Amino acid sequence: MTDIILRADAVVREFPRGRRLFGPRSPALRAVDGVSLAINRGQTIGIVGESGCGKSTLARMMVGLLEPSAGRLEIDGQSIPALARHDRRSLHRRVQMVFQDPLGSLNPRKTVREILAAPLRALHGMDRTACNKRVAELMDLVSLRADFADRYPHEFSGGQSQRIGIARALAAQAEVIVLDEPVSALDVSVQAQVLILLAELQTRLGLTYIFISHDLAVVETIAHEVAVMNHGQIVEQAPAERIFADPQHEYTRLLLASALRAAPRSSG
Amino acid sequence: MSAPALNATMPARLSYPRDRPSAFARLTQNRMASFGLLLLSLIVVVVVAAPILPLAPPHVANVAQRLRPPLTPGHFLGTDQVGRDILSRLIWGTRLSLAVGVFAALIASLIGSAIGLLAAFRGGWIDTLLMRGIDMLMAFPYLLLALAIVAALGPGLVNAMIAITIVNVPFFARGVRGAALSIVRTDFMAAARLSGLSDARIVFWELLPNVMPGIVIGLSTTIGWMILETAGLSFLGLGAQPPQADLGGMLGEGRNLLQVAPHVATIPGLVILLLAIGINLIGDGLRDVLDPKLKSGGLARTHARTDAVSLEERSKGLPLPGAAARLPLAIRGLRTHFRIGRAIYAAVDGVDMAIAPGESVGIVGESGSGKTVTALSILGLVATPPGRIVGGEILHYGEELASATLSRLQEIRGRRIAYVFQDPQSTLNPLIRIGEQIAESIRRHQGKSAAEAMRLAVALLESVHIPDPEHKANAYPHELSGGQRQRVGIAIALANDPELIIADEPTTALDVTTQAQVLKLLNELRRERGAALLFISHDFGVIAAVCDRVHVMYGGRVVESGPVAEVLERPRHPYTQRLLACVPELGRRGRQVTPIPGLPPSTDALPPGCAFAPRCHRAAPRCSIGEITLDAVESDHYARCIRVNDA
Numbered sequence: 001m002t003d004i005i006l007r008a009d010a011v012v013r014e015f016p017r018g019r020r021l022f023g024p025r026s027p028a029l030r031a032v033d034g035v036s037l038a039i040n041r042g043q044t045i046g047i048v049g050e051s052g053c054g055k056s057t058l059a060r061m062m063v064g065l066l067e068p069s070a071g072r073l074e075i076d077g078q079s080i081p082a083l084a085r086h087d088r089r090s091l092h093r094r095v096q097m098v099f100q101d102p103l104g105s106l107n108p109r110k111t112v113r114e115i116l117a118a119p120l121r122a123l124h125g126m127d128r129t130a131c132n133k134r135v136a137e138l139m140d141l142v143s144l145r146a147d148f149a150d151r152y153p154h155e156f157s158g159g160q161s162q163r164i165g166i167a168r169a170l171a172a173q174a175e176v177i178v179l180d181e182p183v184s185a186l187d188v189s190v191q192a193q194v195l196i197l198l199a200e201l202q203t204r205l206g207l208t209y210i211f212i213s214h215d216l217a218v219v220e221t222i223a224h225e226v227a228v229m230n231h232g233q234i235v236e237q238a239p240a241e242r243i244f245a246d247p248q249h250e251y252t253r254l255l256l257a258s259a260l261r262a263a264p265r266s267s268g
Numbered sequence: 269m270s271a272p273a274l275n276a277t278m279p280a281r282l283s284y285p286r287d288r289p290s291a292f293a294r295l296t297q298n299r300m301a302s303f304g305l306l307l308l309s310l311i312v313v314v315v316v317a318a319p320i321l322p323l324a325p326p327h328v329a330n331v332a333q334r335l336r337p338p339l340t341p342g343h344f345l346g347t348d349q350v351g352r353d354i355l356s357r358l359i360w361g362t363r364l365s366l367a368v369g370v371f372a373a374l375i376a377s378l379i380g381s382a383i384g385l386l387a388a389f390r391g392g393w394i395d396t397l398l399m400r401g402i403d404m405l406m407a408f409p410y411l412l413l414a415l416a417i418v419a420a421l422g423p424g425l426v427n428a429m430i431a432i433t434i435v436n437v438p439f440f441a442r443g444v445r446g447a448a449l450s451i452v453r454t455d456f457m458a459a460a461r462l463s464g465l466s467d468a469r470i471v472f473w474e475l476l477p478n479v480m481p482g483i484v485i486g487l488s489t490t491i492g493w494m495i496l497e498t499a500g501l502s503f504l505g506l507g508a509q510p511p512q513a514d515l516g517g518m519l520g521e522g523r524n525l526l527q528v529a530p531h532v533a534t535i536p537g538l539v540i541l542l543l544a545i546g547i548n549l550i551g552d553g554l555r556d557v558l559d560p561k562l563k564s565g566g567l568a569r570t571h572a573r574t575d576a577v578s579l580e581e582r583s584k585g586l587p588l589p590g591a592a593a594r595l596p597l598a599i600r601g602l603r604t605h606f607r608i609g610r611a612i613y614a615a616v617d618g619v620d621m622a623i624a625p626g627e628s629v630g631i632v633g634e635s636g637s638g639k640t641v642t643a644l645s646i647l648g649l650v651a652t653p654p655g656r657i658v659g660g661e662i663l664h665y666g667e668e669l670a671s672a673t674l675s676r677l678q679e680i681r682g683r684r685i686a687y688v689f690q691d692p693q694s695t696l697n698p699l700i701r702i703g704e705q706i707a708e709s710i711r712r713h714q715g716k717s718a719a720e721a722m723r724l725a726v727a728l729l730e731s732v733h734i735p736d737p738e739h740k741a742n743a744y745p746h747e748l749s750g751g752q753r754q755r756v757g758i759a760i761a762l763a764n765d766p767e768l769i770i771a772d773e774p775t776t777a778l779d780v781t782t783q784a785q786v787l788k789l790l791n792e793l794r795r796e797r798g799a800a801l802l803f804i805s806h807d808f809g810v811i812a813a814v815c816d817r818v819h820v821m822y823g824g825r826v827v828e829s830g831p832v833a834e835v836l837e838r839p840r841h842p843y844t845q846r847l848l849a850c851v852p853e854l855g856r857r858g859r860q861v862t863p864i865p866g867l868p869p870s871t872d873a874l875p876p877g878c879a880f881a882p883r884c885h886r887a888a889p890r891c892s893i894g895e896i897t898l899d900a901v902e903s904d905h906y907a908r909c910i911r912v913n914d915a
């Protein structure tokens with residue numbers, strides 16, 4: 001029995017390339033080139049690939065920040081681009097995003113309370129008292145002290161900032177969260193804290209994650225299913241326990257061969 | 269480990285004072301700005317009070333009293349050519365000039381900012397259209413445009429004000445668009461959309477507060493100009509019309525009397541000058557307060573090398589170097605501190621490290637643990653102020669580098685000890701072809717001919733596996749990929765066959781496949797050329813791939829060191845053990861990562877005893893007392909922990 005919450009069908013996104021004043025227009029750049037995916041409710045799909053392979057473009061299309069040039073992208077059977085155009089709020093109550101740069105995704109001139117209250121008010125129409133109560137709950141959910149709510153982003157470390165970013169996504173009560181390299185900017189000890197937090201939240205709240213990363217080991221830890229992207233295409237997709245144990249595609253093998261291990265164990 | 273348990277151990281960063289002085293308080297700390305503020309406040313108080321001051325009527329002529337000099341009884345500043353009281357006209361005129369200038373500046377900044385915000389936020393054809401319009405306005409010489417507008421509208425103060433406003437709009441539109449563009453692309457703007465905020469709210473609540481400082485700075489620096497410009501138009505007879513006069517008009521009227529009655533022109537001239545000075549001083553001060561990067565004096569100058577206290581003081585208590593004096597690098601008890609305000613950050617606090625010829629030694633640790641400062645201290649590259657070497661020795665074949673002369677250091681830099689940094693962009697000159705950059709380093713240090721140096725440069729590019737090196741030598745840095753640029757960085761480091769290469773996170777910015785290639789290359793070259801390597805990384809995998817020995821740093825100290833395989837497979841220090849448990853391992857999906865609770869300490873407030881104690885699962889009371897030394901746990905394997913041998 002599968003319950004598909006998000007589906008991509010031959011999704012393409014092109015970007016116009018820099019045009020010369022004279023001379024022919026160069027062909028558009030295909031950042032995402034025919035991606036098809038089906039994502040199960042309550043699961044984590046990992047998307048791995050190197051910089052420029054189209055991971056972030058795909059992520060931005062999934063949350064309606066970018067429109068696909070072609071193909072279908074659906075959440076719960078409804079078209080994401082159509083929702084983004086006509087009913088943005090309903091889209092963002094279903095799908096949210098956590099960004100790579102923890103600090104860059106928080107407005108430096110807003111307190112944590114203002115940042116977290118924005119989706120509560122705009123998406124759920126909460127009043128001030130309800131907001132304050134919920135902000136405290138959210139802070140607790142991501143293990144931040146409630147009295148940090150009136151501080152500004154620069155007063156937090158990278159790991160704490162990323163918790164605030166996660167709390168903001170939770171504030172929208174979205175079931176699907178797209179995480180674009182959420183731990184890449186963090187030190188390993190903090191990365192581990194955030195990975196554990198994400199796993200706990202998933203169990204508690206039944207969230208669906210689309211977890212994007214260039215780090216195979218991190219993706220393997222957190223994902224149920226892994227898709228490998230190269231040049232805008234998904235070259236291989238398989239359950240996490242299989243994909244790196246038995247890679248089928250040449251590019252997956254190359255990634256695997258390039259990954260470094262802390263301790264080259266014979267049993268590894 | 270449950271998440272809520274982290275709660276107690278996650279203190280906010282203490283390094284940020286909660287009660288920062290307000291912008292106004294900081295402005296008044298600037299002496300010049302305070303002076304400007306005082307000057308302007310005085311003028312403003314006087315002109316605002318004009319209606320209630322016992323002044324003669326400004327427009328009533330009295331030809332019998334014409335051209336009285338200053339200090340005439342009843343006419344403190346004298347009278348003009350038709351006998352009007354100059355003091356009264358001056359105060360009313362200043363009032364008019366100031367009002368017109370401020371009003372015009374406000375309107376110009378409002379319209380300009382609206383255009384800039386709209387263009388940046390909407391982008392696309394709206395942006396193109398608006399900015400083309402602005403470009404067209406800017407294509408005209410500034411004052412000529414103002415004159416043309418007044419000529420078209422007819423003379424008069426209101427029309428002059430409109431003209432001055434229009435010519436200043438492009439200035440604001442451009443500036444605001446530029447500032448807003450960089451913000452429109454940030455993640456927090458995307459996040460605001462995802463939070464369900466409407467476009468208007470995003471522009472006014474998220475975008476505007478971030479460009480506001482820029483607008484205020486722009487405003488404060490243009491008001492002065494705009495007063496001068498309006499005065500200019502009035503001076504030419506295009507602004508205020510008689511009998512009304514602003515400062516420019518008074519100046520214009522006095523112009524013909526300069527020989528007979530100079531005071532009629534000089535007094536308004538002087539007031540214009542004072543106004544301009546006052547406003548610009550405040551503007552400069554505001555800029556310093558709101559935009560520290562633009563500080564008028566530039567950033568505080570740093571010295572050409574890191575300051576160090578005397579060798580005698582630094583080497584107090586150190587044993588004789590012995591065999592260390594024959595190594596390419598021996599760091600002994602190095603302490604590099606930063607003094608910021610009243611706080612002292614012990615970024616590096618007693619680091620020992622020795623590198624044998626041809627050996628590859630790693631430093632691993634979390635950000636802020638002092639890896640980079642250690643590396644930069646070696647050749648005096650830590651910025652002074654605020655950095656200073658306050659203890660220990662740095663020996664290069666027995667020569668103490670922290671006390672070497674600057675010219676000697678420059679000889680060593682790049683010739684005998686070379687650096688490769690994380691961001692090759694920062695070391696490569698974007699305007700010079702890469703072949704020339706390598707050749708230039710060879711010429712400088714080895715005195716080879718230009719042709720010979722270029723030949724060697726091409727050979728080096730080949731040895732770092734740049735495809736088609738002869739052709740690529742003519743490329744500029746931006747024409748290469750990130751991986752290729754890093755190879756060029758390595759080629760430059762290798763150019764003069766150094767004895768030691770210091771590489772600080774050289775592959776952190778690269779993709780995994782590129783990283784694997786660059787590391788392989790570094791390993792090959794090191795074997796071929798026999799150079800020693802000091803390799804810094806936060807990534808255990810990378811360290812395992814290139815190093816023979818490794819030092820684990822925490823809070824400015826080495827907490828464990830030994831052969832790489834030993835340390836990574838049988839870590840003895842609790843920190844190393846916990847840190848390794850945080851690293852997800854490929855092919856071991858069943859194994860959960862185990863986070864370390866809490867955060868690394870700030871080096872200005874290290875706990876006594878073991879710096880790791882607040883986070884250590886094995887901590888005992890005696891861990892927080894006294895100095896804990898780095899002791900051998902096996903031959904060549906050291907740990908800074910008193911409980912390594914406890915069961």
Ligand SMILES: Nc1ncnc2c1ncn2[C@@H]1O[C@H](COP(=O)(O)OP(=O)(O)O)[C@@H](O)[C@H]1O
Pocket residue numbers: 606608613615633634635636637638639640641642651654655871
């Ligand atoms: N220019 C500087 N001014 C003030 N403090 C600095 C400066 N450079 C580094 N530090 C401080 O020194 C400590 C160690 O930094 P660093 O050596 O860069 O760590 P790592 O390389 O291990 O990440 C940090 O606490 C950092 O804030």
Ligand code: SF4
Pocket residue numbers: 841842843878879880881882884885886887888891896908909910911912
């Ligand atoms: S000295 Fe004590 S606190 Fe420090 S690492 Fe060892 S056991 Fe832990």
Ligand SMILES: [Mg+2]
Pocket residue numbers: 639640773
């Ligand atoms: Mg560093």
